[in-house]
Amino acid sequence: MKKLLRSNHDRKLAGICGGIGNYFGMDSTVVRIVFLLLIIPLNAGIILAYLIGMFVIPNEAEVSS
Template identity: 40%
Template sequence: MKRLYRSDKEKMLSGVCGGLAIYFNVDPTLIRLLWVLLFFMNPLMIIVYIIAAIIIPIAPEGVLYDFSKEPEKIKAESGE
């Protein structure tokens, strides 16, 4: 099961964008650019970012969250 965590490796401020990038399996730079664009469209997005940094937990030790192989894992577990 996929879980959303703040990234401890792909972080610039608090790891929210890095965690979202890992969760959606995209480049963290794209998520960061999206946040900047959303911030210029609506400055209240900084509050959303701060709330996300508070609510989303940091990835615990030993949790490997590389979801690039997730579809293969799901297929293997379902027996297809």
């Protein structure tokens, strides 16, 4: 079973977009572009979702240890 995890190796800030890319089998650059495009109409909502994800989604290193 696949788990959504923050990426250790494919991260720019917190590894959220890299983890989402790994989970869905997509390139993380595509996920980052979609995230940036969603910031425009959803402004605070998408930023809040990213911040919540930083604390809720476990890091790869925490799970594999």
